[in-house]
Each structure stands twice: as structure tokens, then as C-alpha cells.
Amino acid sequence: MKLHHIIESQQFTLPTLIELFQRADQMEQVVARGGTLDYQKKIMASLFYQPSTRTRFSFESAMLRLGGKVISTERAHEFSSVMMGETLEDTIRVVGNYCDVIVLRHDTVGGAQRAAVASAVPVINAGDGKGGEHPTQALLDLYTIYKELGVIDGVKVAMVGNLLDGRTVRSLAYLLGKFERVKIYFVAPPALQMKQDILDHLASGNVWYSLESDLSKVLAEVDVVYMTRIEPEKMPAQEKLPSPYYLDEAGIQRLRSNALILHPLPRLNEIAVGIDSDPRAAYFRQTKNGVLIRMALLASVLD
Amino acid sequence: MKLHHIIESQQFTLPTLIELFQRADQMEQVVARGGTLDYQKKIMASLFYQPSTRTRFSFESAMLRLGGKVISTERAHEFSSVMMGETLEDTIRVVGNYCDVIVLRHDTVGGAQRAAVASAVPVINAGDGKGGEHPTQALLDLYTIYKELGVIDGVKVAMVGNLLDGRTVRSLAYLLGKFERVKIYFVAPPALQMKQDILDHLASGNVWYSLESDLSKVLAEVDVVYMTRIEPEKMPAQEKLPSPYYLDEAGIQRLRSNALILHPLPRLNEIAVGIDSDPRAAYFRQTKNGVLIRMALLASVLD
């Protein structure tokens, strides 16, 4: 598998996804060896126009685990501090002479695509603006399902929370739709439900989905509960707790014994801390899988 | 020697201290070799909730000298920037999936202990809040005495400056009390003297100490002068200079020929710059020893 720029989750075909996940599986051996000679010559530049320590650390850990090297900034705006006038394209052309791959966090939608057009080295999109793409998050989510359940075909997934604004759930729903016999339950307050464009896309591919407003009603049905935040100010006024969009100790009683609980993190209070020690709680393992999938992506663009 | 979390100086027994110092001695050979294969697979995360470039550089230099790798932030608060709601415990569990050891600088007392409870990888406390612990500073101070004088039993140490608020002098006095026949002279304005809890602890262990208010009177007696800052606004109004809590060229005339002058740095003006070239001025060598002791600590938690 040879990839070049990684800009949006839509660019991944089903065979590429499978090959990527198999390569991520192999990365645990690379970690055990402490990297490989192939990447000792390689430099990754973390070029972040906004701080995102979580994403930056995950990519940098991945590059170091491969055996490679890293240069890093979370204040990329200061690249052009002298005149406040350098274009993103010029910055990318310069940084491309200092490294072998650029991991870009930009603050405007479409920034990663603009960078890719200008760049002589591969660009990996680590998030570009509110509402933009963040493909590696969706890939690591999907990889976690693949790795933990062994299969994605036929999986039943509940997506919970603010689905209207959630970048992650949109991309994950899109990618899930590439697999066979998947069922998706969108669980959200009506005002925060999944947008019609994704629903239309799923319908056009004959992917089963349903719109729900109470998590407790679907818990017994699903293989995966994918929790996301609902910002407090967007949460509908509640007559009584518990919230129908939160997961607590009572809730997981209904969950199948081999089900998975996922969350892109950070969490606010939508998953009770008491659940963390349950073996089905996979959200911290998910971050570990994020390093493996980013190792596989970096290797695929550097080879 | 196998250590796990390093949270406070009180956790070190006398045999562990001796073994640690012997291991630090060996680290000069590891530096000369450019690290060892054992640590090439290892990643240290610098997770700093406050900037402290001095401490961060010392730990990162130590990890690189071992042959290991580093990911780093001085803006760890931005880990939870999306929601400003992630707990320290969640952040630690995530970062632990990106690395093999976490060096934590937190901004609240007890932060390191909370992190250690949550963490699957070793946590090293690099300072947690005003008045909290900063154990590696006390360890490097004590190691410097051991390394430069060859022995700690029987040493006579003057601690000078603001002893009331000084985290370092408290920990160092505590650790010195583990050795035989140590004598400690606390030299400070009465309002800034060492707190009673440490004095009681020393008394309970039959450690000799005295409270002094004029450095010049003890200089001829001691093997080590440990200078610390007195913030200008806390310095008592002086009828005349020189200050009884400053060390100048005249002062070191009284000092024994093989005595040591230490300082945790940064200094303000409590040690005259003219003393820097005196062979007894060990405060810059102290920072070099800090790298060795942190190499030994990192090695001990990573093995």
C-alpha cells in the first residue's frame, strides 16, 4: 500500500481500509523492536496552527515508535510573524524542505487540501477548521472496531450525543457505510440529530439506520456504543436525570457482554467514571490504537 | 534498583538513595557512549501544566542521553481545550498510551499523586504547585554533595535564604536527616526561618541543627553552603549592607578550602558573580549532576 496525501476520510476505498488495518496490526511488532531502519532517516514536521496536544502527541509518538524523528510547533502562525503575510502555500513549500512528511493542523476548512496542492512532501490532515475534516480520528475509531471485534461487516453501532456538529461521527458513519450489513442507530436530541446529507448517503448505499432519542432503548441491540459530548448549553432541558444520552453503571447492565464502548475523548460527563474499569470500556485502548493507525499511515506515505 | 512512580522525596530510603547515587555515577559512561540500546524503544512525555524550561530541559536531556525519545508540551492545559473539562486522570490515561514514562509538572499540590494513581506508566513529579513537592531537585542537591565530597555522613551544611517558603531546602533537610552525624545550620531572617515541622522531624531523629541569622558566623564551620533566594520584598529592611544572607568575595575567604557552594538556581544577587570562577562554586556543576540523577531515575523506572 502506498498512500500520498491524507486529506479526508472519503478518499479511502474498502480494500485500502482493510490493508491499512492489517498494517496497523503489524505495527505492534515495530513498537516492540523500537522502530525500523527504514524510518531513521525520516523527519516528520508537526505544523499546528492551533494547539491540539492530544493529536500532536499521538502523531509524534507514532513517528518516534517507527524509529523516525520529529520537529514540532503548535504556533505555526508565527512562521509568518515578520510580515503576517506569508501564504500557507509558501510556508508549506519551506517546511517541505525541512522534513519528509507534514502533519498539518490548520484553522480553516480546506487548509489541508490547499497545503497538499502546494506540497512536495506528503501532507496528513490532523484537522482543518471547525466543521472540516479530521480523517485519522475516524480511521482509528473504525480500526478499533476492527481490532476489538475482528470484523466490521454486520456490526451494529449506536452513535450518541451531538451528532449535528460532530465531525467524528459524520466521518465514521460515512466509512461504516462501505461495509456489508452494517446497522447504525443515531441517538441524539432531535435538534442535534445527524444531518440529512449523511443519511441520504447511507440510504443511497442501502445502509440500515434509525433515528433514536433514548440510548437505553438501543443498548441491548448493539455491538458498539460510540459516545460523544453534548456541550452543556446545547443539552435540552431535562425534567429528570439520568440523561437519555449519558452512559452510567445502570446502562451498561443492558449492554452485551462483548460489546464495545468508544469515545473520541475528551469526555465531559457523558460516561460515568465508574465504567472505566469495565472491560467493554475501550476508549483508552482507542487512543493506543490511534498510535498504531498513525504509524501505519505514516509508513504508507513515507515508503 | 527498580522504582515506579517518583512523587515525593520522603519515599526514598537510605539504601535506595545510595544505590541511586551509584547509578548516577555510572551514567557518565552512558553519556560517553551516547545512550544504550535498552532505552532506544522508550518515549518520555514532558507534560507541563506550567512552563519551567530549566526543569524540562534537564529531564529531556537526561532521556536523550540515555538514548531514549521525547514528546513534549509546556501547555498541557490545552489538552482539554475543546471542553475545558477533561480531568487530570483522563489526560494521564491518554498520555500513558503515547509514552513509557510521564514527567509531570502540575499546578496544584497533590497533582502528581493523583496522576500516579491513574497512570499505567510511571509518573515522575517535576513539581506540583506552590508548596508542593519537587523531589528530583532535592535528590540532585544531595547527589552533588555525595559526588563532590565523597560522603554525606558527618557533613555540615548551612542552608541560607528564605527557608520558610523554600520547597527545596525543606526536602533537602529531610533527606540529610537520614544520614549519620549530619549538622544543619539554618541561616535566615527570623521571619523566614525553617518551619517547626521539619525541625521537629530532625529532632525526633536526633539530627543536630541550629538556627542562625548571620551567614558570616557559620562560614568557617561548614562543608556546604546551600544558598537560596530571598525575594526583595521579603528581605528585612537593612541598616547597612552587606546582607547577612548574601555570599560575596569577602565571605568565601572564610570558607574552608574544600567546601562547596550550592544554589538551586536561578539566582538573583545572593551570590556575587565574582565567585563563579572559584572552584568551590558548584552551582553550575549541580545542574550537570541534575542530568545524571534524572538519567538514573528514568532508567530505574523504565527497567
Place this chain on the structure above:
Amino acid sequence: MKLHHIIESQQFTLPTLIELFQRADQMEQVVARGGTLDYQKKIMASLFYQPSTRTRFSFESAMLRLGGKVISTERAHEFSSVMMGETLEDTIRVVGNYCDVIVLRHDTVGGAQRAAVASAVPVINAGDGKGGEHPTQALLDLYTIYKELGVIDGVKVAMVGNLLDGRTVRSLAYLLGKFERVKIYFVAPPALQMKQDILDHLASGNVWYSLESDLSKVLAEVDVVYMTRIEPEKMPAQEKLPSPYYLDEAGIQRLRSNALILHPLPRLNEIAVGIDSDPRAAYFRQTKNGVLIRMALLASVLD
């Protein structure tokens, strides 16, 4: 060649420049090998009192390409955050115990020289204050001419833009004056022309130069066009565009087929983006050469 501190471009003799450029040429092989064993033990500290991601990335890429390691801060002022009182000299003595070479960006003229006096390890000046020195930029500019044209003797160079305030053009003019039969055309609005001290220096060495105010008149004459920014507020009011200090597609028609267009970057609008794909546009290759020259400099001070 063995260098120690690198503080100002004036310290380089003609034979040292030639040897440096030959060493930079060899560095492409070191990059291909992924560094050498000689530098695996070495740590470079990026000690930046001002952010300058471009310069920092270039040096850090150079050190990593050599096979070495890096510790890095762009907020060096926080080294002395506790008391806001530590001197630059004390900071340098501490950092020198954490690394093998310090790359210093300071915010006051003469800061690099002060650091060099205090330092036990080599200091490389990466810019010290507005109007101070930034010797590695001038060296990479000159190296680019050497590398691309094969020779510097006899070269004809137009320097264009705000020559009054431009640190880079001053240093480059100084260094060019060391070579034989060089001709320099200073092209600037009269109020922004090269200062008399440099002109006197060139005259004393019998270096040919002329003062020009229209770039289009010299384009056909020169081997190198070295463009620099004119801040909008300093640009004289123009009756009509195109500006006589900008380079556009029409302008490069007049340029010799083997001429070079250089720019220290970032650019504002003084070079039309349409020129970027012209093979004579060497300003992005210039940043690649910057890594090679900094590798050669680092190697020369570390050996």
C-alpha cells in the same frame, strides 16, 4: 575545519567560506545515510527568546539530519520566570550543561556575543535583535549562489528592496566583497538605499557597486537577483504599477536564462507567484540549502 562560536558573518575568511561550502556539499550524502554515528551522542539546544519557527525548524532539521538530538524552546524568557531576574549568562551556563551546542535567538543586539563569552559549549547566533546579526542566513544565501552557479568570483548581483533596514543584504554584501571581480547593484527607493558604512567597506576593497532605483534596468545584466521585502508603509507612493522593486512575469523575460532569483523569505508580494515554477526561481531551494549549510556549521563546531 574546526569552528567554535558562530556569532557574525564577518568572522568568516575566504578560505573558511570555501571549506564550509564544500562541507555543505558533502552533507547531501550524510542526509542520504540518515546521519552519522559521530553525532548520535550530541544534543543541540534551541534557545529562542523570540519565536522564529522557520529558523528553528531549519536548525533542528539540520541537527536531526546529522543524526543528533534536539531540546527546544521558543519561550526562553520563562527560563527565569521564577524571579524574572536570571541573567543571560547564568541561563547559558545552565543550558550548556544540558547540551553540546546552543542555537540562540536573542532579542537584544549583542546577545549572542555575551552568550559566547559565558558559554562552555559552542553558541550559534540565530539572530540577535532588530539590526543585530543573523550570520547563518547570509551564509546560506552565499552558499546558494556557489552551489547553483558553481562559482562566486565574477558574479553580478542585484540586491532589491528595503536595503536600509535589511540585515540580510548587509551581511551578504559584506561577504560577497571577499570574492574577486564581484559587481553589486543596489536597487532601492533612495530613502531605503544601502547604508554608507557598507558602501565604504566595498569601496575600500575595490568592489564594484552602483546605486539603482529601477530593477527593470539591471535585470538583463545580472546573474543573481536577490529580492527582499519592502514593508507597505515604507514603499514610496507610486504613480503607477508595476513597482520598480517588484519582480513579475514580464520582468523575468529580461533575465538571463541561467540567472538565479533569491529571496530570504517570507515574501509579501515582491515576487509574483507565477514565477515560482520558473527554474530560475531558487528561493525555495535556498531553504533546502539552509539545512545543508547549518549541518556543515553544526558539524564544524561539534567535531
